[in-house]
Amino acid sequence: MTSSHFDKSVLANPVQRPAPLRDSVYDTLLELITRRRLPPGRHLVENELAEQLGVSRQPVREALQRLSNEGWVDLRPGYGAFVHQPSESEADQLLAVRSLLETEAARLAAGAASPEGVERLRELWRAGMDGLERGDTDAMVDSNAELHHRIVELAGNEVLAGLAGQVARRVRWYHGLVVQRRGRESWEEHAAIIEAIESGDQDRAAALMREHTEATRVAYHEQAADGESAAEPAEEPAEL
Structure with a gap:
């Protein structure tokens, strides 16, 4: 069982501007997922992501929704967002x-x-x-x-x-x-x-x-x- 503790080191660099924040957050999270810095099953907590990326929770929420629409993230009602675990x-x-x-x-x-x-x-x-x-x-x-x-x-x-x-x-x-x-x-x-x-x-x-x-x-x-x-x-x- 993986620890629920979030490894902050994987998000050490704030999102770069001036790209729209929701796009920058999306690109950053997708890069971390595809490189497995955020592995399958990892719980993605909005406020922790926002703090580490140096943004508000709104662009994080929008990015997670987009990642969910594309199948990279699973949104579980009552539990939150998790990196998709493919079969x-x-x-x-x-x-x-x-x-x-x-x-x-x-x-x-x-x-x-x-x-x-x-x-x-x-x-x-x-x-x-x-x-x-x-x-x-x-x-x-x-x-x-x-x-x-x-x-x-x-x-x-x-x-x-x-x-x-x-x-x-x-x-x-x-x-x-x-x-x-x-x-x-x-x-x-x-x-x-x-x-x-x-x-x-x-x-x-x-x-x-x-x-x-x-x-x-x-x-x-x-x-x-x-x-x-x-x-x-x-x-x-x-x-x-």
């Missing part, structure tokens, strides 16, 4: 949709990528490898997310990009759980995908991306089976 089924569905979208994105990118676009992918690959060598999980997760985003951009399909963007942040949340497990193998797969895109081999790029995203899905299920699932024990419900 293994949710993960499987999300990663399956991601595979479909990004497989097609890789195929299209192989037919449309410019030399400059390919070089940007290589830069991101190098950043990811640097993170791997340093054991920097955040750097690997960020580089991975940006590399996949760039491949979707290179595809040149705005509808596909919009759909992929809707799942990208959630994928980053799950990828953070398996990034160490996948390790160097994942970046070797990235390198092969980049080479296929550079050579214009659409079928190979699609096949490699399908295998790559499937490997991440399998790694997530293996992580869960090992007892290291995404969900941490929820806190006891407490009044706000």
Whole structure:
């Protein structure tokens, strides 16, 4: 059972202005959730969040409502707000949709990528490898997310990009759980995908991306089976 004591260190930096407070609070909380600084089941107490972020309770309340609408936070009448604790089924569905979208994105990118676009992918690959060598999980997760985003951009399909963007942040949340497990193998797969895109081999790029995203899905299920699932024990419900 996790402690109900709120770890104030995760919210050490006040929200930056001049963005509207509700947007800044939303962005800050979402970043903390996707990076698992606020883990699944964590009780989010409005007045504690407001104090740590240096804002009033109103923008916090609005941000929590928006996060609830998007499925990041569960609002429980009488108990308050809690970081959503996803099921293994949710993960499987999300990663399956991601595979479909990004497989097609890789195929299209192989037919449309410019030399400059390919070089940007290589830069991101190098950043990811640097993170791997340093054991920097955040750097690997960020580089991975940006590399996949760039491949979707290179595809040149705005509808596909919009759909992929809707799942990208959630994928980053799950990828953070398996990034160490996948390790160097994942970046070797990235390198092969980049080479296929550079050579214009659409079928190979699609096949490699399908295998790559499937490997991440399998790694997530293996992580869960090992007892290291995404969900941490929820806190006891407490009044706000």
